[in-house]
Amino acid sequence: MLEMLGLYxxxxxxxxxxxxxxxxxxxxHVLASHTSVGAAWLFALLAQKxxxxxxxxxxxxxxxxxxxxxxxxxxxGSITGPGIWYSVxxxxxxxxSGLIHNFVWLWASxxxxxxxxxxxxxxxxxxxxxxxxxxxxxxxxxxxLASWATMILIVPILSFMMWPGSDHWYNTGSTFxxxxxxxxxxxxxxxxxxxxxxxGAVGGIIAATLKDRATRIEITRFLSKMGLAGLFLMLVMFxxxxxxxxDNARLxxxxxxxxxxxxxxxxxxxxTLVYFIFTAWKPMYLRQSIAVVMTLAIGLFGLxxxxxxxxxxxxxxxxxxxxYSNQFFSRDVPGKGVVSDxxxxxxxxxxxxNYFVPENLRKITPENQLRAxxxxxxxxxxxxxxxxxxxxxxxxxxxxxxxxxPKMIQAYLDGALYYGKIPYMPKMPLPEDERxxxxxxxxxxxxxxxxxVAVGHAAxxxxxxxxxxxx
Amino acid sequence: xxxxxxxxxxxxxxxxxxxxxxxLIFQVxxxxxxxxxxxFVNISLGAALMGLYAFSKRQDPHWQLLSEAMTxxxxxxxxxxxxxxxxxxxxxxxxxxxxxxxxxxxxxxxVIGFIFTLTIGYLAWFTFYLKNHGEHxxxxxxxxxxxxxxxxxxxxxxxHILAYQGxxxxxxxxxxxxxxxxxxxxxRIHAYxxxxxxxxxxxxxxxxxxxxxxxxxxxxxxxxxSPAYLAFAxxxxxxxxxxxxxxxxxxxxxxxxxxxxALKIWTHPMSWLLLLYLGVLVAAFAVARGNAEGQGYKLLxxxxxxxxxxxxxxxxxxxxxxxxxxxxxxxxxxxWDVPSFVLFLLTIVGVGGLMGGFxxxxxxKAGRVQGVYQADAVVSRLGIGSVAATALWVASxxxxxxxxxxxxxx
Numbered sequence: 001m002l003e004m005l006g007l008y009x010x011x012x013x014x015x016x017x018x019x020x021x022x023x024x025x026x027x028x029h030v031l032a033s034h035t036s037v038g039a040a041w042l043f044a045l046l047a048q049k050x051x052x053x054x055x056x057x058x059x060x061x062x063x064x065x066x067x068x069x070x071x072x073x074x075x076x077g078s079i080t081g082p083g084i085w086y087s088v089x090x091x092x093x094x095x096x097s098g099l100i101h102n103f104v105w106l107w108a109s110x111x112x113x114x115x116x117x118x119x120x121x122x123x124x125x126x127x128x129x130x131x132x133x134x135x136x137x138x139x140x141x142x143x144x145l146a147s148w149a150t151m152i153l154i155v156p157i158l159s160f161m162m163w164p165g166s167d168h169w170y171n172t173g174s175t176f177x178x179x180x181x182x183x184x185x186x187x188x189x190x191x192x193x194x195x196x197x198x199x200g201a202v203g204g205i206i207a208a209t210l211k212d213r214a215t216r217i218e219i220t221r222f223l224s225k226m227g228l229a230g231l232f233l234m235l236v237m238f239x240x241x242x243x244x245x246x247d248n249a250r251l252x253x254x255x256x257x258x259x260x261x262x263x264x265x266x267x268x269x270x271x272t273l274v275y276f277i278f279t280a281w282k283p284m285y286l287r288q289s290i291a292v293v294m295t296l297a298i299g300l301f302g303l304x305x306x307x308x309x310x311x312x313x314x315x316x317x318x319x320x321x322x323x324y325s326n327q328f329f330s331r332d333v334p335g336k337g338v339v340s341d342x343x344x345x346x347x348x349x350x351x352x353x354n355y356f357v358p359e360n361l362r363k364i365t366p367e368n369q370l371r372a373x374x375x376x377x378x379x380x381x382x383x384x385x386x387x388x389x390x391x392x393x394x395x396x397x398x399x400x401x402x403x404x405x406p407k408m409i410q411a412y413l414d415g416a417l418y419y420g421k422i423p424y425m426p427k428m429p430l431p432e433d434e435r436x437x438x439x440x441x442x443x444x445x446x447x448x449x450x451x452x453v454a455v456g457h458a459a460x461x462x463x464x465x466x467x468x469x470x471x
Numbered sequence: 472x473x474x475x476x477x478x479x480x481x482x483x484x485x486x487x488x489x490x491x492x493x494x495l496i497f498q499v500x501x502x503x504x505x506x507x508x509x510x511f512v513n514i515s516l517g518a519a520l521m522g523l524y525a526f527s528k529r530q531d532p533h534w535q536l537l538s539e540a541m542t543x544x545x546x547x548x549x550x551x552x553x554x555x556x557x558x559x560x561x562x563x564x565x566x567x568x569x570x571x572x573x574x575x576x577x578x579x580x581x582v583i584g585f586i587f588t589l590t591i592g593y594l595a596w597f598t599f600y601l602k603n604h605g606e607h608x609x610x611x612x613x614x615x616x617x618x619x620x621x622x623x624x625x626x627x628x629x630x631h632i633l634a635y636q637g638x639x640x641x642x643x644x645x646x647x648x649x650x651x652x653x654x655x656x657x658x659r660i661h662a663y664x665x666x667x668x669x670x671x672x673x674x675x676x677x678x679x680x681x682x683x684x685x686x687x688x689x690x691x692x693x694x695x696x697s698p699a700y701l702a703f704a705x706x707x708x709x710x711x712x713x714x715x716x717x718x719x720x721x722x723x724x725x726x727x728x729x730x731x732x733a734l735k736i737w738t739h740p741m742s743w744l745l746l747l748y749l750g751v752l753v754a755a756f757a758v759a760r761g762n763a764e765g766q767g768y769k770l771l772x773x774x775x776x777x778x779x780x781x782x783x784x785x786x787x788x789x790x791x792x793x794x795x796x797x798x799x800x801x802x803x804x805x806x807w808d809v810p811s812f813v814l815f816l817l818t819i820v821g822v823g824g825l826m827g828g829f830x831x832x833x834x835x836k837a838g839r840v841q842g843v844y845q846a847d848a849v850v851s852r853l854g855i856g857s858v859a860a861t862a863l864w865v866a867s868x869x870x871x872x873x874x875x876x877x878x879x880x881x
Contacts, residue, residue, distance in 0.1 A: 006483045008572050009647045011579035012655035021583060075593050078553050082560070083586035089564075090579035090657065093572040094486075097564070101488035104565050105811035108500075109818040111558045116826045118554045122547060123830050131837050135846040138854030139833065142826050145861035149822075152868060168879045175491065175811035180875040329487075336488045336806060355480045358648035375653050 005353045008093045017393035018091030029080035031299045036073030038199025040147035044140040051133045057215045065206045066125035094327040095318035110153035159183040163246045163321045173335025183244040189237035200227025204291030217283045224280035248423045249313040261305035268301045315424035324426035346429040364433045373441025402446040410439035477641045478796040484569035491808035494800045501562035502782045508555040515548030517679020519620045546600045566800040570637030579657030585629045592622025631668045638792040666725040673718035680712025681774040685767035705763040713756040734791040741787045825860040829853035
């Protein structure tokens with residue numbers, strides 16, 4: 001048997017691509033999960049305050065907030081957590097597989113914390129007033145620490161996705177070398193700061209409904225201070241974070257992300273700052289609707305750009321700077337025995353080496369060129385690009401200026417892309433006939449009726465409707 | 472696809488990174504972490520169905536109480552089954568990665584649908600729970616609960632499909648490229664086995680019945696729970712469990728008949744052990760039917776044992792399906808990573824044992840007391856151990872991290 005690639009079937013989502021599916025689920029999850037971790041600390045701090053200052057009314061707030069938290073954070077958070085995993089499984093199977101095989105024991109450790117956290121939240125909510133204070137505080141502090149531990153354990157994996165930061169891991173293959181990468185502590189710092197800020201905002205949703213004036217003022221001010229501390233810490237950590245990014249990520253951040261999202265994020269930061277200062281100054285003015293809007297704004301204008309940026313800044317990789325976003329291994333990893341896919345692609349192409357290609361497309365002919373081009377384009381490009389002209393995910397026709405000229409498109413494939421000279425694009429050393437097929441297909445998306453690039457030596461008319469076989 | 476090509480494909484699809492410990496460790500963990508997951512699946516489905524049925528008879532105070540209690544059980548149960556499902560899934564993706572990923576990709580839309588249907592199903596159930604209080608609870612909420620339950624059943628079916636499709640690697644390429652055309656939509660369900668899915672549904676009836684008997688025994692010490700109500704719950708539980716266990720025997724036989732004869736599942740000792748155990752369970756439930764009081768914990772423990780055997784049987788079956796392709800997890804490439812394995816062991820023993828033990832003991836003891844529970848010496852010490860273990864864990868992990876970070880990047 002000839003050497004083959006370990007590619008899985010492809011899932012293609014028209015218009016938004018799998019990246020947006022991951023992004024949408026990820027944004028909901030990050031909002032819910034960070035709120036829950038922040039709220040765990042809020043619970044512990046307020047419970048401590050309630051007991052040491054003998055203010056049982058604070059416990060009433062915790063009971064009310066806890067019920068809300070159960071729905072908002074633990075139901076949505078605990079389902080969308082595996083939800084991210086599921087969406088990544090179908091969007092980037094080799095990416096998530098690489099991460100699981102590197103970090104399985106860290107993930108299993110996180111599961112232990114995750115389990116005690118979920119049973120803990122029920123105990124926290126239902127045992128308020130039903131157990132003695134001392135025991136409740138032990139529960140609250142265990143819960144806060146365990147919640148933060150879930151973050152401490154997931155950040156190694158998220159930061160490794162950006163890059164290992166040095167060559168150690170490539171040679172040792174050690175899980176801890178991968179986990180404590182250059183980006184880890186700064187990344188953990190940002191998320192820790194964010195959890196306090198978002199918990200401050202979400203806490204306001206319930207604080208605004210409290211009947212007792214003194215308690216409402218006290219808790220709202222507490223939330224404001226927590227939120228402000230989180231915001232300032234986040235700013236400091238962001239500066240450190242950017243200093244720990246690889247060159248390709250910094251380039252994308254500066255040239256693409258900041259122009260696109262910079263003003264939105266700046267405005268949101270300012271709005272959040274004003275919100276917390278105002279609620280600290282005039283706590284009784286806080287309305288539930290305002291807190292809801294603030295929370296939604298953080299999700300829509302803060303987390304969505306953040307999730308999209310993090311995904312973009314990793315380009316062209318999806319994990320550890322060894323797995324490209326289109327699922328190919330970009331390099332050897334001696335410490336793990338991983339071998340780059342690039343030489344095989346260069347020698348034999350993708351159609352002949354991918355198990356999930358029908359026999360009638362393994363060899364490109366004039367008759368199947370367009371269909372082969374479609375399969376190749378989706379395998380090579382669809383993780384990051386829509387093929388529809390009006391697609392939301394960096395649509396290919398638009399990026400090629402809606403060109404219907406295959407030669408122009410192929411020039412790009414033959415040059416910069418073939419040699420991997422574009423910092424945010426995977427190297428694609430495909431054979432001549434596969435590049436030609438991709439060019440013909442992309443040109444057909446902008447209305448090309450006939451390919452101008454020869455298959456072998458015979459130029460043929462191709463009807464784009466032949467591509468209908470690929471859904 | 473022929474057997475040799477399928478075998479080659481499976482080995483090519485295995486992650487080249489290898490696994491960081493002996494495959495047997497992952498296999499054992501995969502099988503036994505699945506047990507609590509499926510038990511909570513069973514209890515939640517049974518409780519949801521009973522919560523709804525009892526709601527329709529809520530004019531009777533016993534049924535009304537039962538409806539409220541079981542609605543709450545299903546609410547807690549679903550969130551626990553989700554979290555408990557993470558571990559077996561993680562270990563499956565570690566040693567059966569080709570099967571899991573390929574199956575998921577082939578029905579990807581259903582995988583994503585699972586997330587959204589589970590979320591809205593759970594929110595619907597939660598709303599049903601919030602409104603299901605007192606005999607005057609509005610009748611329309613029944614449909615909210617029914618919607619929630621139907622979503623849970625759909626999600627169970629999706630999980631069944633993903634597991635079952637993974638067992639037939641020789642058909643993957645054909646499913647993906649029907650008639651020579653590539654189908655990247657992920658919209659199709661390619662294979663299911665109703666009798667297998669039915670077995671797990673019947674198992675829900677058995678386990679839930681045993682759970683209800685234990686529920687009746689647990690609250691015996693609470694003065695605010697009437698003995699008549701608890702006897703009612705126990706009696707109902709014993710009847711339900713018997714029906715479930717008999718249905719399991721029938722469906723297991725049907726399942727074994729449906730498995731390709733070439734896999735020789737009838738001659739495997741595990742099949743007969745499971746059948747025998749189910750027979751004993753049927754007898755135990757039949758005996759307990761007349762006198763259920765005090766039998767709950769014993770029968771629930773026996774049901775947990777049954778779940779353990781089902782977990783092993785399921786893995787034996789998977790190994791049989793994979794054997795023709797020479798796919799054995801024991802052949803997986805191993806690159807030992809001892810430090811991270813030790814971290815897991817310390818976490819599960821230290822944090823899982825102390826914090827998990829603290830919370831479970833606390834909830835168990837507080838639940839049996841009317842009014843405020845004053846922690847006894849054991850719970851108090853467990854509480855201190857819980858805080859100390861989590862704090863020590865955080866400090867050690869970050870401390871080790873700083874040292875490695877400085878060594879690698881300093």
